[in-house]
Amino acid sequence: GAVVSQHPSRVICKSGTSVKIECRSLDFQATTMFWYRQFPKQSLMLMATSNEGSKATYEQGVEKDKFLINHASLTLSTLTVTSAHPEDSSFYICSAETGLGNTEAFFGQGTRLTVV
Amino acid sequence: GENVEQHPSTLSVQEGDSAVIKCTYSDSASNYFPWYKQELGKRPQLIIDIRSNVGEKKDQRIAVTLNKTAKHFSLHITETQPEDSAVYFCAAYTFTSYDKVIFGPGTSLSVIP
Numbered sequence: 134g135a136v137v138s139q140h141p142s143r144v145i146c147k148s149g150t151s152v153k154i155e156c157r158s159l160d161f162q163a164t165t166m167f168w169y170r171q172f173p174k175q176s177l178m179l180m181a182t183s184n185e186g187s188k189a190t191y192e193q194g195v196e197k198d199k200f201l202i203n204h205a206s207l208t209l210s211t212l213t214v215t216s217a218h219p220e221d222s223s224f225y226i227c228s229a230e231t232g233l234g235n236t237e238a239f240f241g242q243g244t245r246l247t248v249v
Numbered sequence: 250g251e252n253v254e255q256h257p258s259t260l261s262v263q264e265g266d267s268a269v270i271k272c273t274y275s276d277s278a279s280n281y282f283p284w285y286k287q288e289l290g291k292r293p294q295l296i297i298d299i300r301s302n303v304g305e306k307k308d309q310r311i312a313v314t315l316n317k318t319a320k321h322f323s324l325h326i327t328e329t330q331p332e333d334s335a336v337y338f339c340a341a342y343t344f345t346s347y348d349k350v351i352f353g354p355g356t357s358l359s360v361i362p
Contacts, residue, residue, distance in 0.1 A: 167350060176338055177293070177352045226292060237283070238350075240292040 135161045137229050139241025146217055146248055154212045154244045156227030162207035163229035167238065168200075171224040183210050217248040251276040253341050255353030262329050263361050270356045272339035273321040276349075281342035282315060284324045286335045287355075293338060297324070329360045 136159040146152050156166055165184050169177040181197075183189040183204035191197045199221075201213040210229075214221055224245055228238040252275045262268050272282075280301040285293035299306045299313045299322065306313050310329075315322040326333055339353040 169352075174336075174355075174357075176354045179350055179352070182349065237295055237298065240294075242292050243290075 135159075135229075135231070135239045137163075137227065137239045137241045139227055139244055141244060142242060143245045144247070146246070148218055148248055149216055151213055151215045152217055152246060154214075154225055154227075154246075156210045156212070156229065156241050158208045158229045158239070161229075161231050163210070163231065164207065165230045166204055166210040167228045167230075168202060168210070168212050169226045169228070171226060171243075173224075177226060180212075214246065217246070219248045222246055222248045251279075251341075251343075251349070251351050253339060253351045253353040255339055255356055257356060258354065259357045259359075261359045261361060264329060264331060266329055268324075268326045268329050268333070268358055268360075270324045270337055270339070270358075271321060272323070272341075272353045273319075274341040274351070275320065276341065276343055276351075277320065279320075279341040279343045281344060282313070282322050283340050283342070284311075284313060285338045285340065287338060288335045296337075326358075329358075331360050331362050334358055334360045 138157045140155050168180045171177050180195045181189045181191045183202050185204050185207050189202035204210040226243040227241045230238050255272045283298035286296045287293040297311050297313050299315050310327045312325040336355045336357050338355050343349045
């Protein structure tokens with residue numbers, strides 16, 4: 134299957150700082166990328182859907198000014214957690230689709246964010 | 250809003266027995282239903298999927314059934330093995346003018362040797 138690479142896999146940051154997470158499709162062009170948040174022993178909660186070249190569509194309750202998403206190219210989307218606080222600590226995962234009639238989504242390996 | 254329910258939340262079976270996990274969805278426009286297996290600390294892996302124009306799909310020990318009228322779909326694992334132990338998530342995708350996906354809350358499956 135296609136490969137989606139997510140970096141970093143783990144990050145610890147101080148409260149008030151910003152953290153950028155990258156999601157790259159390595160061997161295909163991703164027209165759509167999804168960003169999820171997953172708390173321990175819970176399901177994946179969709180945060181936003183991003184399409185290349187357009188603004189991301191955020192789910193209800195997700196602060197767009199806090200979770201900045203940029204999908205600048207067909208192979209890269211970034212999620213920036215701005216002014217991070219301890220409650221933002223979580224597992225963030227991206228997934229990408231080719232959008233060419235193949236609706237399978239390929240997941241990145243996830244990013245464990247800890248805000249201290 | 251749209252919702253996906255999943256039952257049971259935990260499931261223990263003896264090795265060799267079958268396991269069934271059921272999901273219901275609320276958005277009648279949903280048209281793609283994948284199942285993911287997630288091991289602790291790892292990314293979800295697609296194990297099987299089904300589209301809205303198909304009622305059943307099978308891949309070796311894994312099968313999925315879809316009832317669009319009732320808006321529910323199920324995962325069936327036969328001849329379970331200890332390596333099947335993981336958390337399983339169903340999801341409902343809606344591909345219209347924009348893509349939308351909702352995941353079920355997950356089922357923790359334990360296969361007892």
